Amino acid sequence: MIGVAIIGCGSIGEIHAQCLQSVEGARLGAFCDAFEQRAQELSRKFQGSYATTDPARIFSDDSIDAVYICTHHDTHSLLAIQAAQAGKHVMMEKPLALTLDECYRVGNAVEKSGISLMTGFKMRYYPSVARVKQFIPNPIITVAQMMDGHWPSDFWANDPIKGGGNVLSQGCHTMDLVYYLNESEPERIYAEGDNFTHDGVKIIDNIVATIRFANGRVASVVQGDSGQTPFVSKFSFQVMDGMRTAHLHDRMKTATLFDGEKVVEHTDPEEYGFQEENRDFIRALQMNQKPPITHRDGLRATLLILKAFESIRTGLPQDVRF
Numbered sequence: 001m002i003g004v005a006i007i008g009c010g011s012i013g014e015i016h017a018q019c020l021q022s023v024e025g026a027r028l029g030a031f032c033d034a035f036e037q038r039a040q041e042l043s044r045k046f047q048g049s050y051a052t053t054d055p056a057r058i059f060s061d062d063s064i065d066a067v068y069i070c071t072h073h074d075t076h077s078l079l080a081i082q083a084a085q086a087g088k089h090v091m092m093e094k095p096l097a098l099t100l101d102e103c104y105r106v107g108n109a110v111e112k113s114g115i116s117l118m119t120g121f122k123m124r125y126y127p128s129v130a131r132v133k134q135f136i137p138n139p140i141i142t143v144a145q146m147m148d149g150h151w152p153s154d155f156w157a158n159d160p161i162k163g164g165g166n167v168l169s170q171g172c173h174t175m176d177l178v179y180y181l182n183e184s185e186p187e188r189i190y191a192e193g194d195n196f197t198h199d200g201v202k203i204i205d206n207i208v209a210t211i212r213f214a215n216g217r218v219a220s221v222v223q224g225d226s227g228q229t230p231f232v233s234k235f236s237f238q239v240m241d242g243m244r245t246a247h248l249h250d251r252m253k254t255a256t257l258f259d260g261e262k263v264v265e266h267t268d269p270e271e272y273g274f275q276e277e278n279r280d281f282i283r284a285l286q287m288n289q290k291p292p293i294t295h296r297d298g299l300r301a302t303l304l305i306l307k308a309f310e311s312i313r314t315g316l317p318q319d320v321r322f
């Protein structure tokens with residue numbers, strides 16, 4: 001049995017706990033939150049062995065093999081480094097960290113310790129995404145857009161210290177999916193953007209970025225909270241290979257495939273991913289294998305956003321090799 005602790009018992013911590021209940025081989029152990037009551041609530045609900053406000057108690061607990069880091073973004077890197085040093089495997093919610101330096105430190109700690117860190121990129125598990133990858137395995141052009149409705153300026157994820165803003169928070173998913181659809185390492189990013197709608201909050205809230213991959217192919221990424229567009233919803237990912245095109249829309253549940261003559265459309269009944277990523281993480285640990293989505297995936301996605309910010313600040317393209 002893999003003993004699991006949840007650190008950060010908010011909405012996503014609870015979703016993971018719910019999923020883990022039906023993952024064979026997982027045992028929910030400890031629940032940790034800065035708010036004791038929240039940790040206790042989840043511990044009671046999921047029959048945990050204890051609730052705590054102190055992550056150090058979990059890191060020194062021999063019955064815990066893996067920790068889920070589901071806290072606000074300013075705590076991710078330190079918790080991940082401490083977990084790695086304690087020999088605990090990690091399921092990490094995005095982003096990996098808030099700064100480039102922290103990202104590299106997490107990467108080093110994971111590699112030095114030999115633990116597994118899986119990044120929670122649930123959209124890789126959507127059947128619609130698999131259909132698009134199969135239909136167009138080698139895109140020439142990718143056009144990705146994730147546009148939220150306006151996020152309140154006082155939302156914690158928009159806080160420059162606690163969250164880093166929508167672009168960092170949500171953009172990691174977008175960057176990971178763009179990479180996943182291309183499966184070529186990004187080499188360079190150029191971005192434009194600004195704080196357009198969150199007066200007085202020190203974040204870049206909307207960006208338009210161009211990425212060049214090692215295989216010479218390119219992607220365009222639009223990320224922010226300027227409002228969802230009625231035809232494509234929050235998400236729109238289009239790929240083209242010179243002959244065929246595919247479009248993920250309808251919150252990514254629908255894949256519309258066009259071979260130049262006929263259009264075929266598939267719609268998934270629901271959004272998948274949370275259950276599947278939990279299953280794969282626990283299975284990988286049980287089999288002593290690396291998880292399918294690693295710390296390098298988390299690193300790449302976070303670096304792409306942070307380098308996009310750097311590009312906006314400097315007006316120059318940024319090297320994103322790592």
Ligand SMILES: NC(=O)c1ccc[n+]([C@@H]2O[C@H](COP(=O)([O-])OP(=O)(O)OC[C@H]3O[C@@H](n4cnc5c(N)ncnc54)[C@H](O)[C@@H]3O)[C@@H](O)[C@H]2O)c1
Binds near residue numbers: 013038069
């Ligand atoms: N994969 C997805 O689709 C998805 C969706 C939403 C959020 N997320 C990510 O999940 C994470 C959590 O987001 P959320 O929406 O659950 O937030 P939330 O505010 O609901 O929960 C976060 C919890 O972490 C606790 N916390 C903060 N600092 C802590 C610390 N140092 N130690 C212990 N507990 C601490 C808070 O008290 C809170 O209960 C974030 O990284 C977010 O980006 C992922």
